[in-house]
Amino acid sequence: MHTFRTLVLVAALGSGACAQDAGTLAGATRALGATDLKSIEFSGNGKWFQFGQAPSPVLPWPAFDVSAYTASVNYETPAARVQMTRIQVVEPGRARPAPVQQRPVQVVSGTNAWNLAPPPGAAPDAAPVPQPQVEAVEERTMEIWATPHGFLKAATANNATSEPVNGGGSDVSFTLDGKHKYTGRINAQNQVERVQTTIDNTVLGDTPVEITYSDYRDFGGVQFPSRIVRTQGGYPVLDITVSSVTANPAVDIAVPETVRAYTAPAVNVEMEKLADGVFYVKGGSHHSIAIDQRDHIVVVEAPQSEARSAAVIAKVKETIPNKPIKYLVNSHVHFDHSGGLRTYVDEGATIVTHALNRPYYEKAWAAPRTLNPDRLARSGKAPAFETFTDKHVLTDGRRSIEIYPIAGNGHNDAFVMVYLPAEKILAEVDAYAPPAGNAPPPATPSPFAVNLYENIQKLKLDVRQIAALHGPRVATLNDLRAFIGQRAATD
Ligand SMILES: [Zn+2]
Numbered sequence: 001m002h003t004f005r006t007l008v009l010v011a012a013l014g015s016g017a018c019a020q021d022a023g024t025l026a027g028a029t030r031a032l033g034a035t036d037l038k039s040i041e042f043s044g045n046g047k048w049f050q051f052g053q054a055p056s057p058v059l060p061w062p063a064f065d066v067s068a069y070t071a072s073v074n075y076e077t078p079a080a081r082v083q084m085t086r087i088q089v090v091e092p093g094r095a096r097p098a099p100v101q102q103r104p105v106q107v108v109s110g111t112n113a114w115n116l117a118p119p120p121g122a123a124p125d126a127a128p129v130p131q132p133q134v135e136a137v138e139e140r141t142m143e144i145w146a147t148p149h150g151f152l153k154a155a156t157a158n159n160a161t162s163e164p165v166n167g168g169g170s171d172v173s174f175t176l177d178g179k180h181k182y183t184g185r186i187n188a189q190n191q192v193e194r195v196q197t198t199i200d201n202t203v204l205g206d207t208p209v210e211i212t213y214s215d216y217r218d219f220g221g222v223q224f225p226s227r228i229v230r231t232q233g234g235y236p237v238l239d240i241t242v243s244s245v246t247a248n249p250a251v252d253i254a255v256p257e258t259v260r261a262y263t264a265p266a267v268n269v270e271m272e273k274l275a276d277g278v279f280y281v282k283g284g285s286h287h288s289i290a291i292d293q294r295d296h297i298v299v300v301e302a303p304q305s306e307a308r309s310a311a312v313i314a315k316v317k318e319t320i321p322n323k324p325i326k327y328l329v330n331s332h333v334h335f336d337h338s339g340g341l342r343t344y345v346d347e348g349a350t351i352v353t354h355a356l357n358r359p360y361y362e363k364a365w366a367a368p369r370t371l372n373p374d375r376l377a378r379s380g381k382a383p384a385f386e387t388f389t390d391k392h393v394l395t396d397g398r399r400s401i402e403i404y405p406i407a408g409n410g411h412n413d414a415f416v417m418v419y420l421p422a423e424k425i426l427a428e429v430d431a432y433a434p435p436a437g438n439a440p441p442p443a444t445p446s447p448f449a450v451n452l453y454e455n456i457q458k459l460k461l462d463v464r465q466i467a468a469l470h471g472p473r474v475a476t477l478n479d480l481r482a483f484i485g486q487r488a489a490t491d
Pocket of ligand 1: 332334337411412430
């Protein structure tokens with residue numbers, strides 16, 4: 001008898017439009033119709049921001065105007081596709097190449113992620129093909145379970161715990177995949193107001209993600225926020241005003257065979273000798289320079305990831321045996337050029353970087369690294385820095401390595417190039433990348449490359465080889481002149 005009465009009471013709470021469960025997981029699940037929602041599509045416009053590519057270590061991620069944004073989510077697969085049309089906003093006073101409209105298509109299905117884009121090297125209007133994005137699975141999966149309905153579904157399925165908050169509502173928490181903790185605020189109106197979680201990043205470690213949902217409206221029978229703001233690593237990455245929502249659309253996302261069959265190749269490292277004791281360390285999209293000093297090695301640039309750094313370090317030590325890597329020179333803070341720095345800290349190298357970057361790295365590297373502990377997280381070594389704001393020289397008493405800020409370059413405010421005066425070699429990245437083959441120079445010269453050339457002229461550097469840390473080959477100063485529409489010089 002007693003058991004029967006309890007069951008009746010539970011049933012009444014679960015199904016009725018009752019005030020008792022307002023602000024709870026059950027209340028929001030019922031009010032937003034999360035149980036019956038198998039898929040959703042929402043569209044709008046606003047801003048997107050390029051995570052990890054701030055123009056200075058003290059500025060937010062740079063903004064793009066988004067004229068069209070559509071996210072299609074299938075909660076059952078689970079799978080999602082995000083399409084947008086965006087173009088970079090050029091900040092007042094910052095010279096950038098003329099922005100080009102981009103139309104990325106980003107997809108995840110289960111444990112596969114891919115983009116749809118023209119093949120690498122093809123014309124921008126070539127037919128898009130699936131391009132595997134193994135490293136994007138974590139973020140895109142998060143995007144599914146951090147939507148309002150996805151959050152409620154995942155919370156219900158993963159034994160969420162709840163804590164009431166003052167003024168009504170509750171904070172609901174659960175853990176996915178045994179490691180990603182989600183916390184969401186459900187307000188007294190049964191709306192998911194905010195979702196917080198973390199994802200892994202090579203520079204920032206456990207990177208905080210916070211998505212704020214506001215101005216809920218009825219979109220043809222489904223309650224959905226009309227504004228979505230997402231921050232990642234402390235700054236906005238998305239700010240969308242939602243204009244339409246469809247409940248339970250067909251979202252059929254098949255994993256392409258080329259994506260399913262893809263396995264990431266091993267990191268490739270190739271050494272090209274530029275001069276005695278100076279090596280161009282290539283083999284991927286991002287290169288480094290290794291310099292054999294009297295009793296140590298200097299490496300310029302630690303791009304991408306620990307995997308790349310580990311492979312580069314192994315190859316450099318094989319080529320230049322029995323010497324420690326004493327210095328790692330960092331060109332700038334963009335994450336594709338700083339993602340491998342921590343491996344060199346663990347290796348015992350001093351990080352040589354513009355003074356503006358040091359506090360950024362110190363703060364970033366102090367963050368927890370529970371999602372994907374790297375070598376430095378395990379060793380706990382303290383980073384050593386050598387910083388500068390003007391010309392800086394590393395020397396072993398024989399060979400000088402000169403480091404110069406690339407002054408006034410719109411790409412980044414704490415941006416350096418490396419010059420070897422004896423060998424007349426310049427190493428730089430993201431100011432100039434020589435085009436492949438006989439590709440013509442851009443119709444409008446890149447202000448980044450023009451500024452690089454002006455810096456070389458102002459500093460009176462006698463450059464014979466430009467070892468660009470992106471691009472297919474070593475270039476000459478005449479190549480750079482041609483690239484910016486200047487006549488060749490006979491020097
Ligand atoms: Zn950059």
